[in-house]
Amino acid sequence: MTGKINIFQCENEKELDIAWCPGCGNFPIQNIIKKALSEIEGLNPQNCVLVSGIGQAAKMPHYIKINAFNGLHGRSLPVATAIKSVNPHLTVISESGEGDMYGEGGNHFIHTIRRNPDITNIVHDNMIYGLTKGQASPTTQIGMKTPVQVNGVILKPFNPIAVALSMGATFIARGFSGDIEFTVELIKQAIKHKGYALVDIFQPCVTFNKINTFKWFKENSYKLDENYDPSNKMKAYEIAHDESKYALGIIYQSNERTSFESQLNIFKKEKTPLYERYHDLDKLEKFINAKK
Amino acid sequence: MGKIIKDDVSIVISGEAGQGIQTIEKFLTRILKEEGFNVFATKEYMSRIRGGDNSTELRISSKKVRSYVDKIDILIPLTLSSIKHLKNRIDNKTIILIDKDSINYEGDNVVHIPIESDAKEIGNKIFSNTIAVGIILGLFGLQKNSIKEYMEKLFSKKSEEIINKNINAAEKGYEYGKNFYDENKIKIDIKKDEKVKNHILINGAEAVALGCIYGGCDSIFSYPMTPGTGVLLSLAEYSNDFDILVEQAEDEIAAINMAIGGWYAGARSMITTSGGGFALMTEGISLAGMIDSPVVAHIAQRPGPATGLPTRTAQEDLNLVLYAGHGEFERVIYAPGSLEEAFYLAKKSFETADKYQIPVFILTDQYFVDSYYNTEEFILEKDKITKNIVKTDIDYKRYKINDKPISPRGVPSFGEGIVVVDSDEHDEAGHITENLDLRVKLNERRLNKIKELRKNALLPELIGVNSYETLVISWGSNKNVVKEAVENIEHHKISQLHFNQLYPLPEKAKDYLKKAHKIICVENNATGQFAELIKKELDIKIENKILKYDGVVFSSEGLIEKIKELI
Numbered sequence: 001m002t003g004k005i006n007i008f009q010c011e012n013e014k015e016l017d018i019a020w021c022p023g024c025g026n027f028p029i030q031n032i033i034k035k036a037l038s039e040i041e042g043l044n045p046q047n048c049v050l051v052s053g054i055g056q057a058a059k060m061p062h063y064i065k066i067n068a069f070n071g072l073h074g075r076s077l078p079v080a081t082a083i084k085s086v087n088p089h090l091t092v093i094s095e096s097g098e099g100d101m102y103g104e105g106g107n108h109f110i111h112t113i114r115r116n117p118d119i120t121n122i123v124h125d126n127m128i129y130g131l132t133k134g135q136a137s138p139t140t141q142i143g144m145k146t147p148v149q150v151n152g153v154i155l156k157p158f159n160p161i162a163v164a165l166s167m168g169a170t171f172i173a174r175g176f177s178g179d180i181e182f183t184v185e186l187i188k189q190a191i192k193h194k195g196y197a198l199v200d201i202f203q204p205c206v207t208f209n210k211i212n213t214f215k216w217f218k219e220n221s222y223k224l225d226e227n228y229d230p231s232n233k234m235k236a237y238e239i240a241h242d243e244s245k246y247a248l249g250i251i252y253q254s255n256e257r258t259s260f261e262s263q264l265n266i267f268k269k270e271k272t273p274l275y276e277r278y279h280d281l282d283k284l285e286k287f288i289n290a291k292k
Numbered sequence: 293m294g295k296i297i298k299d300d301v302s303i304v305i306s307g308e309a310g311q312g313i314q315t316i317e318k319f320l321t322r323i324l325k326e327e328g329f330n331v332f333a334t335k336e337y338m339s340r341i342r343g344g345d346n347s348t349e350l351r352i353s354s355k356k357v358r359s360y361v362d363k364i365d366i367l368i369p370l371t372l373s374s375i376k377h378l379k380n381r382i383d384n385k386t387i388i389l390i391d392k393d394s395i396n397y398e399g400d401n402v403v404h405i406p407i408e409s410d411a412k413e414i415g416n417k418i419f420s421n422t423i424a425v426g427i428i429l430g431l432f433g434l435q436k437n438s439i440k441e442y443m444e445k446l447f448s449k450k451s452e453e454i455i456n457k458n459i460n461a462a463e464k465g466y467e468y469g470k471n472f473y474d475e476n477k478i479k480i481d482i483k484k485d486e487k488v489k490n491h492i493l494i495n496g497a498e499a500v501a502l503g504c505i506y507g508g509c510d511s512i513f514s515y516p517m518t519p520g521t522g523v524l525l526s527l528a529e530y531s532n533d534f535d536i537l538v539e540q541a542e543d544e545i546a547a548i549n550m551a552i553g554g555w556y557a558g559a560r561s562m563i564t565t566s567g568g569g570f571a572l573m574t575e576g577i578s579l580a581g582m583i584d585s586p587v588v589a590h591i592a593q594r595p596g597p598a599t600g601l602p603t604r605t606a607q608e609d610l611n612l613v614l615y616a617g618h619g620e621f622e623r624v625i626y627a628p629g630s631l632e633e634a635f636y637l638a639k640k641s642f643e644t645a646d647k648y649q650i651p652v653f654i655l656t657d658q659y660f661v662d663s664y665y666n667t668e669e670f671i672l673e674k675d676k677i678t679k680n681i682v683k684t685d686i687d688y689k690r691y692k693i694n695d696k697p698i699s700p701r702g703v704p705s706f707g708e709g710i711v712v713v714d715s716d717e718h719d720e721a722g723h724i725t726e727n728l729d730l731r732v733k734l735n736e737r738r739l740n741k742i743k744e745l746r747k748n749a750l751l752p753e754l755i756g757v758n759s760y761e762t763l764v765i766s767w768g769s770n771k772n773v774v775k776e777a778v779e780n781i782e783h784h785k786i787s788q789l790h791f792n793q794l795y796p797l798p799e800k801a802k803d804y805l806k807k808a809h810k811i812i813c814v815e816n817n818a819t820g821q822f823a824e825l826i827k828k829e830l831d832i833k834i835e836n837k838i839l840k841y842d843g844v845v846f847s848s849e850g851l852i853e854k855i856k857e858l859i
Contacts, residue, residue: 019724045710051553054715061712062723067704069556070714070724071549072579078513078546082553082561083704085537086511090557090704111542266510266535274510275558275681275703279534281674284505287530288670291492 007044008034010065019059025177025203025214026056029124030063032180032201033095036187037066043191048091051080053105056131057097057124074104077112077121081260084117087273088261091191095122098200099129102138102158109160113167113196118259120190120197123160124177126205127212134208144211161240161251164198165233171197172236172252176221177204178214182248189250195259202246224249295387296479297365299354305424306347306378307370309340312421317348317664319425323442324352325493325666327434328484332357334663336844339518339602345377352432354483358630358665359773362847366431366478368424370407372397387478389427391420403478405468414461422458423465430469431480439466491666496656496769497522499631500590502670503638504562505530508677509588511537511561513550515569518602519592519658523564544569548576552585556713558681558703560642562588567596567609574616577651581621581738583713584691584699586645586652589613590638593657595843604843605659607768607816613653614795614825622648622741625795626750627655629771631667633792634660646680648741649698655794657816659845660769684709690722693733697740742796749798756787762859763808765834767791767815767822770846774814777851783859794822797829805832812836812858816845 010016020026033050037043045066052058054073061068067090071079080094101109101123112121128146129135135148138158145152164172171193175183183201190197202221204214224247229235236252261267266274305316314335321333332351338344349364351357362381367388369375372395375388382388390397391407405427411419422443429439443459450458472478494502500523504512514524528538537559541547547563554561563573570591580587591613595606613625624644628634638654645652684702688709691699702711712722717734719725755775762785766774771790778788789804791797805811805826813823813834818841823834838854840846 046708047705049557049704059724062714065710067710068712068714068722069553070712070716071552072575072715075545075549075576078541078549079553079556082511082513082539082550082559083557085539086554086559086561087557087703087705107542108546111546264537265532266537269535273558273705274537274554274560275679275706277510277535278676279505279508279510281506281672283533284502285672287533288492288502288672291494291498292490292669 006034006038008037008065010063016063018063020056021207023206024056025126025205026060026124028177028180029201029203030060032177032183032187033060033122034064035180036184036191039184040188040191043091047089048093049080049083051076051083051092051094053096053100055097055100057095058100060095074100074108076100077105077108080119081112081115081117084119085261085264087275088118088267088271089273092119093122093191094119096124097130097137098123098125098127098139098158098160099137102160106138110163110167113164113169115260116168116170116196116257117261118194118196120187120199122187123198123200124203125200126203126209128205128209130205130208141212159240160198160200162237165236165240165252168257169198169252170195170254170257171250173197173199173250174246174248175199175201176217176248177201178217179248182223186250193253194255195257221246221248224251294476296476296481298481299483300357301352301365301480301482302361302363303350303352303366303368303428304347304364304378305350305368305370306345306374308343308374309337309346310342311370312418313346313348313370316421316424317350319446320350320428321493321664322446323429324432325488325491328486328488329432329482330355330357330485330488330666331493332359332663332665334360334659334845337603345371345374347374347378352480352482359776359848360659360845362849368427369395370420371395410464411461414457414464419457419461422461426462426465427469429462430466430471431473431478432482433470433473433479434466436463436466436470439463488666490669492669493664493666494631495522495662495664496631496634497661498526499634500628500638500654500656500661501526501530503635504588504642505534505536506635506672507639507642508560508679509536509562509642511539511551511554511559512564513539513541513547513554513561514564515541515544515547517566517569519594519661520565520569520590522592522661523590544572545576548573548587549579551587552576552580555585555587556703556711558706560646562590564590564592566592566594567612568599570609570612570616575618578617578619578621579715580651581617581619581623582715584649584701584738585713586649588641588645588652588654590654590656592661593655595841601843603658605657605816605845606841606843607657607770607821608841610655610794610821610825613655620735621650621738622745623651623653623795624648624745625653625655625793627768627792627794628660629766629768629790629792631665632670635670637792643677647698648745649701650741655768657769681706683707684711689720691718691720691734693720693737697737697744746796746798749796750793751798752789752791752801752804754787754789754804757784759785760787760807761785761809763804763811764788764855765791765811765813765822767794770814770816773846773848773851776848777855780848780852781855786859791822794825795829797826802830802832805830810836810859812838812855814838814846814851816840
């Protein structure tokens with residue numbers, strides 16, 4: 001790749017007024033996504049769509065050259081699902097922070113997994129709310145004091161890996177913004193996977209999370225070794241529930257389900273995206289006349 | 293006792309949910325329409341799956357008939373409690389056909405027919421509804437051999453045993469009815485119209501759905517909510533024939549976001565819901581406003597606030613739809629008053645949404661979506677619909693600022709460019725910005741759409757004489773009931789002005805209103821929301837309002853009385 005400009009890089013990258021704090025984990029994730037996309041043959045900014053919600057992570061589409069839908073807080077999964085369903089030729093990624101995906105959009109998270117569209121769901125997980133300035137997020141650990149949770153968080157952290165497993169997700173992975181090559185590979189595998197794929201990415205928030213720092217994530221996570229079998233669901237459950245140390249890598253993968261859009265009747269006869277189609281008005285006339 | 297009902301009859305069948313009242317409605321409207329009678333049917337029901345007191349009104353007339361009346365000429369109650377439920381509508385002229393063996397009810401015009409015991413003799417109480425169908429057909433004096441033919445046709449998908457039992461039941465009922473008819477005891481004398489045989493018979497929900505298909509709708513995302521669900525069901529029924537994506541979303545928030553996502557990728561998408569469900573969608577409507585996305589929303593109103601009366605009717609959500617979504621952006625609201633209007637306005641909703649890149653609303657209500665009548669067949673223009681999508685070039689910018697009020701809409705993978713949209717204020721390329729000068733420009737462009745929208749707004753329809761002194765205003769589903777009431781008021785200086793576009797209102801509508809000495813606005817709500825909108829839009833204050841908010845549609849007699857009090 002050296003010397004070659006990544007086609008997903010914004011032409012004006014040097015002039016971009018990026019809204020992230022210096023040292024933010026979002027910067028390496030930006031590189032990870034660009035790199036992953038560019039390393040998959042056939043993908044280009046025209047045939048990929050990056051859908052996001054609201055938050056610092058959700059600003060990603062503005063710093064990558066790609067079709068983008070930066071929508072509402074928590075709502076990127078329904079948008080991404082619909083885009084994929086009306087034009088399955090597109091590669092669709094839904095990306096936001098853990099507050100957006102697991103909090104505000106929690107219901108969509110559950111039901112998108114049930115629906116199983118062939119999209120990749122990237123979740124920046126820094127265990128804190130950044131843009132709203134340091135309140136607890138769904139994954140903030142018990143006991144952390146914040147300006148709102150002044151006596152410390154008492155809610156049990158959301159476990160996205162376990163929830164995704166229970167709902168029947170067929171690709172579940174966890175990456176770390178501090179390990180670029182490793183996480184690039186996870187995202188590439190997730191995009192290639194047929195069906196919904198979750199990649200939760202640990203990242204430090206350098207401004208508001210002084211507990212779960214880069215060093216903390218390093219010390220509290222480990223990479224699944226080469227002998228790990230991601231098709232073993234029971235083992236995956238065990239790992240998902242082991243909160244003493246967090247596993248990184250593909251925790252679960254199977255081909256037991258077919259994707260949502262591939263089962264839709266609208267694509268049985270032809271594969272053209274819906275925007276190229278027109279209804280048969282003679283047929284409509286016939287149906288109306290049948291009401292006589 | 294002898295009673296001949298001439299030219300207009302109101303027949304009401306009442307009973308519990310689950311007794312097959314809807315089947316009676318379906319069969320009678322279909323058979324009578326095929327015989328050449330003008331028919332109208334509407335139902336009122338409780339929010340429950342079994343039991344309760346429900347009823348359906350069938351009106352058959354020598355003229356076109358398209359509205360509800362309170363009066364009941366013939367009542368066939370299948371339960372005792374449903375008689376009590378209808379007590380305010382039963383008078384000394386109402387004939388009640390009843391099985392006294394099973395329903396203990398006495399009265400002047402009660403006629404005993406052993407419906408239930410006959411049904412049991414045939415094999416099951418459930419055949420009571422087919423017997424009721426037969427009685428009515430007998431009272432119309434239909435040919436006996438046609439009864440068998442209709443039953444065979446209507447039950448064609450059932451087993452031979454079921455068909456035969458239903459023929460038996462219908463013929464049994466028919467004999468009772470025909471005897472009354474032949475003896476002039478009870479006789480329905482309605483003129484047929486050969487043209488009716490060529491009419492179509494559908495309800496409001498189907499008219500909306502068919503119009504949406506005509507408008508190129510290729511995806512609907514919705515969460516079921518009465519009474520908006522009818523449109524979802526109807527589109528689902530046609531989905532395999534027209535390749536329409538029908539997805540039941542996990543909630544209304546997902547539904548509206550999916551519909552907007554669909555439009556982003558070039559599909560013509562819609563949602564259908566009712567007030568409560570739409571309340572959840574309002575942030576999505578605001579998103580459509582910000583990103584210049586088309587979206588079509590069908591909202592069938594019911595009384596609120598909150599859960600309100602889930603299965604009843606109202607026109608209470610005009611303000612909700614008018615103001616839905618934070619921030620300032622434009623929209624169009626259509627409110628069909630007839631099946632024909634529903635069909636063409638549904639199509640137009642997609643055209644308007646697509647052309648102006650705005651949310652467009654089709655505002656109906658429970659009464660409208662659930663009512664059937666025969667109407668002239670819809671004429672289709674067969675030209676391919678225009679999709680306002682451009683093939684993008686390498687420098688494409690979704691929100692390019694030029695002298696045009698609308699920026700051309702590209703879709704991903706169609707062309708060389710990329711398409712970026714953002715719920716934040718954005719620059720020409722669609723990227724987040726806090727450049728406040730640009731904000732002003734883009735905000736003005738979003739709001740400037742109003743000029744074209746107002747210029748192209750549909751004019752209200754004047755029904756009646758030009759030389760009116762009193763003008764009765766209707767909007768949406770009240771069109772036909774106001775029409776019938778105004779026609780029946782013997783006063784030569786009264787006309788009706790019907791609006792099927794509620795927002796924006798065309799300047800020209802003012803001319804009609806200024807001419808009137810007295811304006812009366814008829815609305816199914818308690819606060820006169822449309823009268824308020826007329827004040828805001830056209831600066832004309834309407835002093836006289838006829839408002840109803842009991843969950844029941846206006847009846848033509850009730851409305852005649854109210855209008856008379858005001859003129």
